Amino acid sequence: MERNILGYRCSKCERMHYPNRARCSACGNIDFTTEPLPKNGVLLTYTVLYNLPPDFDVPTLTLGIVQLDGGPRITGQLRIDEPKSGMRVQGHIGVVRKDNYKTHNGMIFEAA
């Protein structure tokens, strides 16, 4: 499991963080337990990006911020033709970027 697709729960106050951080944002505790992120949620906002970073071989890229059910928010890629703020989405983990050094896995959302 890659570090960027796990939730980090404070072992003291139980606050959930995504991404990870060195100290809890609520209580300052430094111990966390990891858990898989929820996969479903609500789309808060999105954009269709036309000027892509050079290593993306697609004409456009749709990105969004999702409020995961009972979990943190996450930024991810959308595979949705006509996204709308407030719509239900369902996520899975897949390849989001390949550069010269590495293949990155991350959260990809489709319409629920």
Next chain:
Amino acid sequence: MRDVFVVGVGITSFTRLEYPLIEIGAFASVRAMLDAGLDRIDHLYVANMGGGRVNNQTALGSALIDHLSLCPAGAETIENGPASGASAIKTGYMAVASGMHDVAMVTGVERMSEVNNLEATDFVATLTHPLAENIYGVTLPSLAGMFTRMYMEKYGVTSRHLAMVAIKNHQHALHNPFAHVRQQITMDGILDGPDAMTNNPFVSDPLRFFDCCPVSDGAACLILATGDVAKKLGKPLVRLSGVGQATDTHAVHEREDPTNLLAVRGAAAKAMAMAGVKPSDVSVAELHDAFTILEIVESEEVGFFKKGEGHLALERGLTKIGGQIPINTSGGLKAKGHPVGATGVGQAHELVLQLRGEAGKRQVTNAKIGLSVNFGGFGNNVVSLVFTKEG
């Protein structure tokens, strides 16, 4: 702490410049020395973001101090993303105020044209969160696009309001000989007319081409000094009266209400408190409009207008030259240009000209207090400055 004054300013055109990075920085620095009437300084702070990656050159402070034949004065480089410029001014302020140095030179410089525009955007995107944003292809325009959509849906800002910012700032830039884009644009040309979609395509929906600043090369320089030095030199007295800085979460999605720019609010409040002024005292402001939406939202967060009403003030013309609080008289990042590390120094340069009464056709009548907001990251590290005309 000692009072700190601006005794010299210099700038290059913000455009594509066919000179090496250090020579661009030197041009603005020499202009500022001539403006001040100084032939020595105690210390140099260079603001820059991309030297190491874009220009394959590091240790710019050492290179520039020698190119200016100012050794053995101390020198270093300050990097704080797109807020590097105001961060370096803050560092210069601390050096003079503390008594460590009497004269500090702050030069912001960037040369982005070494790479193409997509590579430049990809370079700037290295400031996003590496694990939670960057791997998805998140760039600054995409964060701005998602932010704009939330703002539109929450507060009723429209594409027309965004276009009004662009039209206003392009109009201001027509009177700035150093501006990158000196082109009058109209609502018909960029939004309403038959060719509008061709002239003004989407970059990061809902943001279009004319909502985004250009990628520029350029440099700007401020020389800061004590009151004793300033009085001897005899320039109109402009005091750096307020310096504020605040940070926010690195990943934008972690903000409790992502439509708030709390670091802008905090930095500007601190700078104004230090200067002993309130938002209604400010005569002229340079706000970091890398995207048109940011000028609207920053105008609210600094306290010129209520939250969610910046676009209404814009509609009424309150933010253009001649209005209640002229914003981005230089043309802003939108039209003056955005040489990333130099931008914060460029903003200060404009405010000093305004307070000295040297801004030509874009002069704001009776300008006494100027405020800048230099926005680093996507609002996660913001530096705000206040300048006060003395005497």
